Amino acid sequence: MRQVVIVGGGASGMMAAIMAAREGAFVTILEQKESVGKKILMTGNGRCNMTNTALPLSAGYPHEKQNFLERCFLQFDAHDTIRFFEELGMMTKKRGTLVYPITDYASTVREMLLMELKKEKVKIKCAEKVVAIEKKKSSWIIKTKGWQYEADSVILASGSKAAAQTGSDGSGYELARSLGLKVKKPLPALVPLKCRETMCQAFAGIRTYVRLRLAIDGKEVQKEEGELQWTEYGISGIVVFQVSANAVRALEQKKKTEVWIDLCPFVAKEEILQFLKKTMDFDEKKTAEEVLLGIFPKKMVLGLLKERKWNKSSPAKEYSQEEWSLFFENCKNKKLTVTGTKSFENAQICCGGVELFEVSAPTLESRRHKGLYLAGELLDIDGICGGYNLQWAWTSGYLCGIHAAKGK
Numbered sequence: 478m479r480q481v482v483i484v485g486g487g488a489s490g491m492m493a494a495i496m497a498a499r500e501g502a503f504v505t506i507l508e509q510k511e512s513v514g515k516k517i518l519m520t521g522n523g524r525c526n527m528t529n530t531a532l533p534l535s536a537g538y539p540h541e542k543q544n545f546l547e548r549c550f551l552q553f554d555a556h557d558t559i560r561f562f563e564e565l566g567m568m569t570k571k572r573g574t575l576v577y578p579i580t581d582y583a584s585t586v587r588e589m590l591l592m593e594l595k596k597e598k599v600k601i602k603c604a605e606k607v608v609a610i611e612k613k614k615s616s617w618i619i620k621t622k623g624w625q626y627e628a629d630s631v632i633l634a635s636g637s638k639a640a641a642q643t644g645s646d647g648s649g650y651e652l653a654r655s656l657g658l659k660v661k662k663p664l665p666a667l668v669p670l671k672c673r674e675t676m677c678q679a680f681a682g683i684r685t686y687v688r689l690r691l692a693i694d695g696k697e698v699q700k701e702e703g704e705l706q707w708t709e710y711g712i713s714g715i716v717v718f719q720v721s722a723n724a725v726r727a728l729e730q731k732k733k734t735e736v737w738i739d740l741c742p743f744v745a746k747e748e749i750l751q752f753l754k755k756t757m758d759f760d761e762k763k764t765a766e767e768v769l770l771g772i773f774p775k776k777m778v779l780g781l782l783k784e785r786k787w788n789k790s791s792p793a794k795e796y797s798q799e800e801w802s803l804f805f806e807n808c809k810n811k812k813l814t815v816t817g818t819k820s821f822e823n824a825q826i827c828c829g830g831v832e833l834f835e836v837s838a839p840t841l842e843s844r845r846h847k848g849l850y851l852a853g854e855l856l857d858i859d860g861i862c863g864g865y866n867l868q869w870a871w872t873s874g875y876l877c878g879i880h881a882a883k884g885k
């Protein structure tokens with residue numbers, strides 16, 4: 478019976494363990510926290526957006542990684558994920574193409590995995606931090622603080638540096654480096670962005686539906702639409718997370734990184750101006766503040782007027798059509814200069830990690846070391862929001878588990 482040791486009991490590690498055990502291996506998970514699957518509980522705001530059925534699946538990841546990913550998804554894709562969990566007894570539901578457990582509780586996903594790990598007699602050792610991995614002639618020695626384990630195959634599934642409170646403290650990168658593997662500098666992604674403009678403080682606390690464009694060195698590279706949250710330091714929300722990976726890579730290369738925001742994406746500027754004219758005609762005494770209150774939230778109205786140095790109590794009619802036109806031009810094209818991101822603690826994932834050329838697709842076995850496999854976020858794969866990061870954890874866990882158990 479082949480001995481498989483898995484370093485890390487997150488989404489990818491648990492999936493790998495189940496698959497390796499199903500293939501007949503004796504499997505041990507070494508997990509440094511007091512329990513496995515902690516990060517799963519935080520996913521999707523506690524609901525776990527576990528995958529995405531949009532086609533092609535690889536479109537949810539950076540362009541240059543799509544070929545690699547397609548080879549992996551051919552073996553295990555979003556539909557396989559849904560089937561896998563349904564076979565464990567969990568019903569799923571969809572919001573558009575986003576898939577969730579029917580309970581809307583991320584804990585259900587974790588419970589299903591725990592049940593299956595038990596059924597497959599996987600040994601789970603918690604509070605066991607792996608500190609070193611050594612290659613012997615035809616086996617591996619995995620060292621924790623107080624013990625050492627021997628295995629025919631090792632699966633490194635120790636996650637990234639994002640949300641370290643769940644256990645992914647970046648130690649997996651060190652283990653990979655100690656084995657000679659190249660690691661691309663990890664950067665926080667799916668993370669709020671810090672911006673220079675004081676407008677953010679004026680708007681802090683407001684949530685608005687916006688259209689957002691990311692420009693790098695003056696060139697538009699990504700467009701998104703959705704709810705944005707204004708904060709003291711900058712901007713947050715899923716619409717921001719979606720552009721954050723591109724933003725963080727640009728910032729790392731010291732490129733000019735800007736976000737352009739349309740605060741009223743549902744209507745054209747001309748339409749707003751006509752509407753405003755009607756409001757003013759209906760009640761000539763209305764102030765600048767009063768005519769805007771039906772278009773933007775109050776805090777935003779006050780911030781916008783202050784920014785343009787307009788008197789909120791002046792009659793709206795005192796400002797010319799041209800001035801109003803400029804006012805709304807600015808609302809539809811608000812520029813924010815991105816100066817940085819929030820920390821790894823506030824990030825959902827990392828971009829960067831063990832370079833993809835270090836592993837063969839689709840086995841995910843190390844090209845340098847036979848019997849070493851890499852799964853999950855530890856590898857240099859980052860998806861957008863929408864279930865893509867967990868899908869990568871399921872797919873890579875599946876592949877590592879199957880191949881580690883077979884030893885090929």
Ligand SMILES: Cc1cc2nc3c(=O)[nH]c(=O)nc-3n(C[C@H](O)[C@H](O)[C@H](O)COP(=O)(O)OP(=O)(O)OC[C@H]3O[C@@H](n4cnc5c(N)ncnc54)[C@H](O)[C@@H]3O)c2cc1C
Binds near residue numbers: 517634643825853868
């Ligand atoms: C707040 C939040 C919300 C998210 N929401 C979603 C979502 O809805 N959909 C989605 O697709 N993705 C989501 N993600 C991302 C997703 O959770 C991760 O991409 C995924 O869990 C990564 O799985 P993993 O197995 O690679 O790593 P992890 O789940 O981080 O697991 C790694 C495990 O390895 C252990 N470990 C690390 N080093 C060692 C060591 N030296 N020795 C022993 N054990 C070690 C850690 O303790 C941890 O348990 C979210 C992430 C966060 C933080």
